[in-house]
Amino acid sequence: MENSLFYFFSVAMLSCALLTITCKNPVSSVIFLVLAFFSMAGLFVLLNAFFLAAVQVLVYAGAIMVLFLFVIMLLNLPAEEKRHRGWFGGAASIFVMVALMLELSFVAHHEKLASSPASPGIDGTTEDVGMVLFSRYMLPFEVASLLLLAAMIGVIILSRKEKK
């Protein structure tokens, strides 16, 4: 049961991700990305990480992608006619792909990530996530919040009306 669900969500996520970048209509792309996030939340549930699953849907599907859709609607983007791919874009994407794969394999090698699903005793409750976030991963957490703050201040400065 868990195995088949894992394959179901994985296949759904990968195909939705693929459709996100191949769809010509930007609104369809957004909807497929939302479905991809959903499948990812399903994978989190299989790992007993209910908190992460709920937050995944709440933040990405419920807030960020709604804003994306909002902007696409406001800009009224037409469906893409033809794609222009230069050699630079291709080379850059291959470079990023390779870098990402290297990083992931490095992390997997060093952290000795468990290859099996979560052990039955572990429950991804809010308390556990909070404890880990404020003890072991304190520094990355604070750095990420600083990044968000900087982005927020940037937005405020950009959208501020000039006063004379």
Add this chain to the structure above:
Amino acid sequence: MNDLIHLIAITPWAIALVKIGVVLVIMLGLVAYTVLAERRIAALIQDRRGPNRVGPFGLLQPVADGVKFLFKENVMPAHVNKIYYVLAPTITLIPALLTFAVIPFGSTLGGVPMVIADLNVGVLWIFSIASLGVYGIVLAGWSSNSKYPFLGGIRSSAQMISYELSMGMSVIGVFMLVGSLNMTRVVGYQHDCWLVFKQPVGFLIFLVAAFAETNRLPFDLPESEQELVGGYHTEYGSMKFALFFLAEYANMITASALMVTLFFGGWQFPFIGFAPNHPMWNGVLHIGIFFAKLLCLMLVFIWVRWMFPRFRYDQLMNLGWKVFFPLGLANILLTALILTMQAPR
């Protein structure tokens, strides 16, 4: 009866299915009769009679309405984006129905807990699913491919994103007191004192945000008739139009149920609490109490609709971002301060 209980005990799937079925039927029935109640109460407030011809006191009016919606000609304008146009009403309705899954609507009935899914992140589930409802409205506005629905969709998404924030802030105080996101624990915590007395500011913010999230007056900007014809559902007819209305009323029911659970002690009798001495009758009584509280809050929703004029859009945004959002943050800070001072050293 014993056979039935035995069957239920060995098949948790069957029991979940039964609960889902019963809750769905009750929800849809409630929706149908809320529409009737709204029309009759509106008539009462405006000193008219309201629909009173179909059946005794007009009680069969929902049946007549339903039949009318189902048998109307299904017109689809030529200029719409067909896939999203058809999908949008369904996408609006499904989250509205799904959110009810984690709300405990009774204690236990024959040893079975009266909640469909007792998740340990109950309220996060509600917020995450409820935040998806806006997709249906945005897609309806966009796929209709005409001006008024588009404007309605834009307004709705901006409004829902803004008020979701205040709504989320308002319940954090509740969970700081309870120490859990689980809805059953929230109900258990209110054994002695309802949370509305401990978190009055949180309740106020939640109530106002609930009106904005369900697109009800005084915040029904997305479908304001005078400016936008019908807003996002202008181009819809027959059952597709009815689905939007079902969603609005289902959202109202869920919002009321959430308020009952978070602030008004859930299924507990006021100031007496649990005491389950007779399992069957107490279970029935608790469900009855829950739905009685639910109906009271639904009445508030209806009553407010016919008492207040609509806000202007900039007023709505100012209220959300400049009043309720800081108020929510202050409420969290205050709750934290009081909790720290009360904590044993």
